Amino acid sequence: MFRTKDTGRGHRLLTGRGYKWFVSVLAAGSLLLSLFLAPPLLSIVWGATLLAVLLRGIHSTETLEDHIEKPYSLLDAFYQHSPSAVTILDADGTIRRMNASGEQITGYTEGEVQGTPAADYLVPDGKQKTKGLFEEVVKGSTRSFRSAVIHKNGYHVDLESTAVPIRSGSHIAEIVIISNDTSSARRSEEQIRHMAYYDDMTGLPNRRLFIRQLEASLNSLTGSAAAGKRLAVFFIDIDRFKMINDGFGHDYGDMLLLQVAERFIRCLSEEDFLARTEGDEFALFCAGYTDEKGTDRVRELAESLFRVLLEPFTLGQYQLHITASIGISLVSEEESSAEELMKGADMALTRAKEKGGSNYQLFNSQMKSASLEKLTLEQELRRALSRSELLLHYQPQMDIETQRIVGFEALVRWKHPERGLVPPGQFIPFAEECGLIVPIGEWVLSEACRQNKEWQDAGYEPPPVSVNLSTRQFLQHNLTGRVAEVLQQTGLAPSQLELEITESCTMEVEYATEQMLELKQLGVKISIDDFGTGYSSLSYLKKFPIDKLKIDQSFVRDIMTDPNDAAIVASIIAMTGHLSLKVIAEGVETEEQLQFLHRNQCDEIQGYYFSPPLSIDKVEQLLKGRLP
Incomplete structure (x- = not known):
């Protein structure tokens, strides 16, 4: 079919139509290869060079014959030394040629693959797709595709390939396939993907992947085919995990989380999805259960999560028992998006923590209302501090023997612009929870001292003022x-x-003692408030540099009706006498209570029997009555 010419160097070259066909094949393939591999400038150079060779072969027979060796050497060198695998197939898919790069990528020599079907080297999963692409190329289309071949040593090699059909007259004579090994790039992509969507310690999906899967599951619940199907989101938090980290170290904490993750996996069905979202917090959703089952499936799963934690965990030479808190939200008309479900589960988890942990809570709309109320209250409290809406009332303290005022306790009030005077019980607990108790406490300290000095400067003789310090302060x-x-x-x-x-401030005995000693060096007095409700050990009480104990009003309230309360109060008074401390009873409201305290040698009282908390104006009227 093709004419050849003897070069006189021991081989023959194609001439005429044969040469033009051969050059066309390699020129087309090389041009495509250069477009894939070379920078833009190099692509232009390659394309221009090959196109010039082809044009010279077509338009000048004399030039072709005179310079036939030069382009042949160029194309042969490109074929043999190309960094891309170049494979030439016939129209039936049988391998005719494969260059050195192809040998390196596949592990086979050219001789081993010649005359064998190219499909024999494809991975089974990709054969059908590649077969369809090959049929399109045989019909005359150029196709780029991804595939994978089996290396001679048995592992898979990922390829990006372009198949170019080569015509001979009206039919496709051969197919040139140019391939690049993308295994390394694919592995890098998979590694990056794994880092983006999986927790590197437990191997579980992370928060990002959890949200994607949750959204996909929620989308699958739409439509008639999913009618009646439900979905629940769980947020799980290990109770007191910070204590474990602090006590044993983060390595042991990580070891515990690995074991917890493994146990949680035991509880899952095929339709459940577990992730580690952050720190010691896990999230999962269970899908596929129906309305008929109600929340039974949800409760069963929560109980199974608790059960797998009952067995102790082994951390090195230690054995440790742990518990968890769980918040659960269910798909409803109000909570139907991934964001809303996760927010609801988080609110329910917070409620479970507030109840002491080791329990689960189902989200309800009241939790959302409570959260909004807390957010509103926090903003209003911050505004109260900045706009001077806080004020102090003072409750007198009376010496039982002399019936004289011996002190004022400063009590904070909130003059709300809409709700009027708000008592401390309605905002102080929340202020402690959100951290605002510190700036509020500092304001109370400063204002009480300022006011007492102002009374002195005005000629009054005010008794000492007592100020409560929060635990945080x-x-x-x-x-x-x-x-x-x-x-x-x-x-x-x-x-x-x-x-x-x-009393709870004194749990860290050494720190509390050191702090009190520093304060005493300033010359201030110190008292223990609400005594009897905390955890102080009597053996430590004698070590504290304090001046006074205040018996909590919860004991004083029922001393006339409850013998136990009466015995506790009498014992506290007797003990303080032996420790040379003064004792003051809070919440005294009746004459009978006063007489009981007097009989038992209580030093001072505070309560509505003597006086309620007073505004500044009323305190000044009271102080005027004390003037000589």
Whole structure:
């Protein structure tokens, strides 16, 4: 079919139509290869060179014969040394030629693959797709595609290929396939994807993938085919996990999370999806259960999660028991998106934590309302601080023997612009929860000292003022410096200030003792407030540098009707006498209570029997009555 010419060097070259066909094949293939591999400038150079060779072969027979060796050498070198695998097939898919790069990629030599079907080397999963592409190429179309072949050593090699049909007259004579090994790039893509969507420690999906899968499952619930199907989202948090990290170290904490993840996986069905979203928090959703089952499936899953945690966990030489809190939200008309379901589960988890942990809570609309109320309250409290909406009332403290006023306790009130005067019980607990108790407490300290000094400057003789310190305030390392600063700014003598700390502040005995000693060096007095409701050990009580104990009103309230309360109060009074401490009883409301306390040698009282908390104007009227 083709004419050849003897070069005189031991081989023959194609001439005429044969040469033009051969050049066309390699020129087309090389041009495509250059477009895939070379930078734009190099692509242009390659394309221009090959096109010029082809045009010279077509338009000048004399030039072709004179310069036939030069293009042949160029194309042969390109074929043999191309970094891409070049494979030439016949129209039936049988391999005729394969260059050195093809040998390197597949592990086979050209001789081993010649005359064999190319499909024999494809991975089974991709044969059908590649077969369809090959049929299109045989019909005359150029196709680019991804495939994978089996290396001679048995592993898979990912390829990006372009198949170019080569015509001979009216039919396709051969097919040139140019391929690049993309295995390394594919592995990098998979690694990046894994890092983006999976937790690197437990191997579980992360929050990002959890949201994607949750959205996909929610979409599948739409339509008549999914009628009656339900879905529930769980947020799971390990109780007191920070204590484990602090006590054993983060390595042991990670070890525990790995074991927890493995146990949780045991509880899952095929339609459940578990993820580690952050820290010690896991999330899962269960789908596919029907309305007829109601929440039974949800409750069963929650109970199974608790059961797998009952067995102790082994952390090195330690065995540890743990519990978890679970918040659950169910798909409903109000909560139907992934964001709403996750938000509901998080609110329910918070409620489970507030109830002490080791329980599960189902989300309901009241939780959302409570959260909105808390957010509103926080914003209003911040506004109250900035707009001076807080004020102080003062409750007198009376010496039982002399019936004289011996102190004022400063009690904060909130003058709300819409709700009027708000008592502390309605906002102080929340202020402690959200951290606003510290700035509120600092304002109370500063204002109480300022007011007491102002009364002194006005000619009154006010007794010392007592100010409550929250646990957060007491645990601040700069507390003594802050108190000293307030005394200096207001000019109040330290002897005119008494600081009341709650019994819970004294749980860290060494720190509490050191903090109290520093405060005592300033010259202020210290009392333990709400005594009997906390956890102080009596053996430590004698070590604290305190001046007074305040018996909590919960014991005083029923001393006339409850023998146990009467015995507790009498014992506290007797104990403080032996420790040379003064004792004051809170919440005294009746003459009978006063007489009981007097008989048992209580020093002071505070309560509505003597006086309710008073505004500044009423305190001044009271102080005027004390003037000589």
